[in-house]
Amino acid sequence: MTDTIAAIATAPGQGAIAIVKISGKDCLKILQALTHRPHFAPRKAILVDCFEPSGDLLDQALALYFQAPHSYTGEDVAEIQCHGGVLVARLILEACLKAGARLATSGEFSKRAFFNGRMDLSQIQALQQLIESQNASMAKAMAKQLKGGLKDFVHSVRTALLELIATAEVLIDYAEEDLPENLPEMMCAKMRPTLEKLQHTLEVSKAKQAQLEGYTLSIVGKPNVGKSSLLNALLLQERAIVSPLAGTTRDTIEEVIYLNGSCVRLVDTAGIREGADVIESLGIARSKARMQESQIILALFDLSHALDDQDMHILDLLAKQQDKIILVVLNKSDCVKKLDTPALLEKLPFIKAPPLVLSAKGSPCLPLIQEALAPFMQTDLPDVILPALSQQEALEATIAHLQEATKPLARLELELFAYHIKDALESLARLTSPYNTEEMLGVMFSKFCLGK
Ligand SMILES: Nc1nc2c(ncn2[C@@H]2O[C@H](COP(=O)(O)OP(=O)(O)O)[C@@H](O)[C@H]2O)c(=O)[nH]1
Ligand SMILES: [Mg+2]
Structure with missing residues (x-):
C-alpha cells in the first residue's frame, strides 16, 4: 500500500x-x-x-x-x-x-x-450491498449498517458473551459443592436472550434475501390470454408483439420496472400449451424455468373463454409453485364473460390474494397490479440484516457454538462451556474484523467495482 x-x-x-x-x-x-x-x-x-x-x-x-x-x-x-x-x-x-x-x-x-x-468488514459489506440493492428498504437498512449498525449489534452480542465467560471463570474457582444448584439453568437463562437475538437475525436475513436482489415476476398463462398485452401495459410501451395468433411470443421477454419500492424484473413468457412446434416448445420450456425462478407469478386467464384443458395444465403447474406470491389475473374484462370464475378459483384454494379483474388492452394496469401486490411485497426490515452468505455462515457458526456450550453445563464443566463461548466469539468476529486469510479478503474486494 x-x-x-x-x-x-x-x-x-x-x-x-x-x-x-x-x-x-x-x-x-x-x-x-x-x-x-x-x-x-x-x-x-x-x-x-x-x-x-x-x-x-x-x-x-x-x-x-x-x-x-x-x-x-x-x-x-x-x-x-x-x-x-x-x-x-x-x-x-x-x-x-x-x-x-x-x-x-x-x-x-x-x-x-x-x-x-x-471501516470494518461489516461496513465494507454494507457498502457493497448498498450499491447492489434493488430495493429501497434494503438500501436504507444497508445505509444504517454502513454507519455502524452491524458493528454495534456485534458489539452488544460480544459484550453479552464476554459476561458469560467472566461469570464462568469466577465460578471455575469454586469447589464443586459450592456451585449454585441451578447453575446450568442460570447460565442458560443468561445466554438465552443473546441466542434468540442471533437466531432471529439469521431468520430475517434469509427471508429477506430476495429484497437485496429484487424480484422476478413472470406472467404465465396459455396462449392468447393477453400476457404480452399485460407486459406492454405495465411497461407503458409496446415492447412485446401482441397478436390474435396463438404462439406469437416464443422467447421470454424481460424488462425491469420499479414497483412498490423494489426493482421488479418482468418476464413475459411463451404461452404454455401442448403440441407446439419445436421452437415454440423450447420457448415453453424456458417459460416454465423462468416461472420456477420467480418470486411472483401473475397467472393469467381469459374471461371471454370457458376454462379448457390448456388452462387446467396451467392450474397443475401453479399447484407446484405454492411457495410463491401468486396473483390470479382475469383478463379481457371488456368482453362477454364465458369463464366460470368460482369454478376456477375453487381449483386454486392455495392462493390467498383475491383475483384481479382487468383489461390489459383497455385499462391502466400498473396501479391495479401494484396495489394487489403491495401486501406481499411489504418491506419492513429490522436495523440489522445480513444479506451476504458469508455473514449468514458466520452467524450460523456462532449459534452452533452457543448451542454446543449448553451441553457441558449440564455436567457442570465450566471450562468446556467457556471454551465453546470463546469459539462463538471467534465466529462472531468474522462479521467485523479481518478474516484470517488474505485470500478471503481478496475474493470480497474483487466483487467491488473499479474506483470503489
Ligand atoms: N378484448 C380484449 N382483447 C385483449 C385483451 N388483452 C389482450 N387482448 C387480445 O388478445 C390477443 C392476444 O393477446 P396477447 O397479448 O398477444 O396474448 P399472449 O399470447 O398471452 O401474449 C390479442 O389480439 C390482443 O389484442 C383485453 O383486455 N381485451
Ligand atoms: Mg405473447
Missing part, C-alpha cells in the same frame, strides 16, 4: 460528470502535475484546468483534496470531477498514471480504507 492508485469511480457512459479518484502519498504531487496548480487546501472544491503532460488542455474540472488521515481510505485522496462521456475521464486518468499513479484494482480504495481502520 505504498504506491498511489487512481481509477475512474463513475460508471462509463454519457453521464454529465465523471469522477477520477486518486489515493496515496503522491496524491498532491499528481494533482499538481495535472493542474499546474501549486496549492490545494483540503476539503475545498477548487475549479481547475486539467492538462496532459504535453501541456494540452483536457478539461475544466472540480478538484477536491482530502488530507490523510481524514479521507475515505485514510491516505491522501483527491477527486477530480470532470465532464462526463466516455473520453474525458479516461484522458485525465491516463494523465494521472503518467504522473506516477498506478491503476487501482477492483475495490482497492475500500481495501485501503479497511486496512487503515476507516
